[in-house]
Amino acid sequence: MLERMRLAISTLALVILGAGAAQSGTPGQPSPWEINFQPAATPIMEFIETFHFWLLIIITVVMIFVTILLIYVMIRFNAKSNPKPSKVTHNTLIEVVWTVIPVVILVGIAIPSFRLLYDQLDLPAGDLTVKATGTAQWTWTYSYPDNGGFSFDSNMLQDNERKPDQPRLLAVDNELVVPVNKIVRVQVTGEGIIHSFSVPSFGIKIDAIPGRLNETWFKAEREGIYYGQCSQLCGRNHAYMPIAVRVVSEQAFAAWLEDAKKKYSSVPGVDPAMMASATAPARR
Ligand SMILES: [Cu+2]
Known part of the structure; x- marks a missing residue:
């Protein structure tokens, strides 16, 4: 039901605004002339998109209504066509209407807005926790506290290191790998x-602040990067510090974990005990 409503709202908005052409694009990354969001890969991002289109419909209708009203007033009530202005100062019905309608509009915005905030901020029990640390060397360090606590750096690929199909300024050497359809809690x-x-297609954005552990979550529903x-x-x-998240099947993730545990366990300067302590729930 909710899904169908969202689809209807999105479709209506696309028809009204003629933005359909911008829907195509490479999933997971920006594409030339894109004016819309990147295609959603998580339920939260789908919700954000629907909410965005819902707002777009509301502001479009309000804007058209106010414009028509202004034009009508300018033509019908200017000094030339209306030389004897009315002395009316109150009209109870109109006053009630112009108070109640905006209230209804605001409630229609507030309900989905709070619902979305709640979904974003109320972290579900995760299947997996990953930790992302933004470092002073402008790289991201990822660790997997509940899978042995190994960690690795993720650096942007330079132009001479990139394969032809890898996007410039976005591709990295070591991607953050997560399983598909699992709730991933991200400590930042x-x-x-x-x-x-x-990560725009996941609908997440959270500050990485020294001395503070922020948390967010996502559930990627499609494999890909x-x-x-x-x-x-x-x-x-x-x-030059992009984030690349590779979403893979559960089997591929298990295989990657085995490799990664061996590959990254000997990283100098990483104390597994310290990483394990990061699994403690964050205070918000
Ligand atoms: Cu930064």
């Missing part, structure tokens, strides 16, 4: 500098 913190962990960027002006290499 900073080291020395404030960054922001953001999804890109994001640091979204807090953090300094010199702000534009």
Whole structure:
């Protein structure tokens, strides 16, 4: 029911605004001339899209109504066509109407808005926790506290390191790998500098603040690779610290975990005990 309503709202908005052409694009990354959101890969992002289109419908209708009203007033009630102005100062019916209708509109905005906020901020019990640390060297460090606590750095690929199908300024050497259709809790913190962990197709954006552990979540419903960027002006290499999340099947994730545990366990400077303590629930 809710799904059908959302689909109807989105379709209506697309028809009204003629934005249908912008819907196509490569999932998980921006595409040229895109004026819409990147295609949603999580239920939260679908909700954000629907809410966005709902607002677009409301503001379009309000704007058209006010414009017509203004034009009508300018033509019908200017000094030339209406030389003897009315002395009426009160009209109870109109006053009630112009109070009640805006209230109804605001309630129609508030209900889905609070619902969305609640869904975003009320973290469900996760199937998996990953931790993303934005470092002072403008890289992301990812760790898997409930899978042995290994961690690794993720660096942007330079132009000479990229394969032809990898996007510029977005592709990285070590991607954050997560299983499909699982609830992933993301713990986010900073080291020395404030960054922001953001993946548009997942509908998540949360600050990475030194000394503070922020938490968000996503449930990617389609396999693939999804890109994001640091979204807090953090300094010199702000534009060069992309986020790449690879969503894979459960089997592929298990296989990757086995490899990763061996590959990254010997990373110097990482204390597994310290990583394990990161699984403690965050205070918000
Ligand atoms: Cu940053």
